[in-house]
Amino acid sequence: MKRLEDKILAEGLALSETILKVDSFINHQVDPILMYEIGQDFADHFKNSGITKVLTIESSGIAPAVFTAMALNVPMIILKKQTSKILKDHILQTNITSFTKGTSYELTLSKDYVSDADTVLIIDDFLANGEAAMGAIRLAEAAGAKIAGVGILIEKAFQNGRQRIISAGYHVYSQARVSKLGKDIIEFTDAD
């Protein structure tokens, strides 16, 4: 998605060979028009997938996911990050370890909102090693849903997240695929 790549080149900050800061339009300050366009692009890509729910992980995925859900005319579900296990019949949880941040949390979904009648699209802002996306897939499948695919704003194509998700049998669509980061360097790739 050229518009997102252009924005990343204009405002993204490559802090190291692995860290890309996009606080000015995605993670802290958010550009609503860009989020609307991102939602339209995801909806267009997945329009024939029979999606009934859009799932995302709090909190940076919410803005793009809610516009995607609106464009597809389906509800959005926010998978919550809980610090501890909740033991209730209608609650599903799976443990996620963020290697980037060195933290761990319980990704949480209520069975009230996803069932075996659903086909879900998972939206997240970043794809690195695929921990969060694979956790969201585990939760949706535990609730009985089919997975239409994973939609990502910014993929770190030099990490193994895409390979991991594809190897597990799921579709990944990334709007911007960053192949290289470094001081004053942000490069993209189109290749799978």
Next chain:
Amino acid sequence: MKRLEDKILAEGLALSETILKVDSFINHQVDPILMYEIGQDFADHFKNSGITKVLTIESSGIAPAVFTAMALNVPMIILKKQTSKILKDHILQTNITSFTKGTSYELTLSKDYVSDADTVLIIDDFLANGEAAMGAIRLAEAAGAKIAGVGILIEKAFQNGRQRIISAGYHVYSQARVSKLGKDIIEFTDAD
């Protein structure tokens, strides 16, 4: 806002005299069309306030805030909940204690995105005792901004949040004002 009141009556769950659960359309599953309408309503109410930024608190405020920001054609800023103090020149923090949840966090704003040239609207899903809203006001003022007001989806009118914000000299607009909660009871008030 009648549409929000109707949705609360149809799907809200009064779990006690103080707890209203709206997980099916605001806090866990999100209705994008309702969020769009909520954004239009806030933008209409505050259209003559010269707003340059919409601020919200992660994560349930993000969906309504991003639609409000789009309707006002301004950026949205997500105030982050950090577990510990960050000591950096361009970071502002203020401590918030949630009496409902019995937790405490550092509400965080980068000075990069709010300055004395800004007039901000603060959006949040619930108003109870006003802790979070007052914290957001403190941060925005510390960055030099003027406060256009506070926009709330659901106000617990039987708690003191509105009084606290008004006494401090700020405007509050709530789309639904709940005056009473109890078993099978959800009542609204229009009175200030």
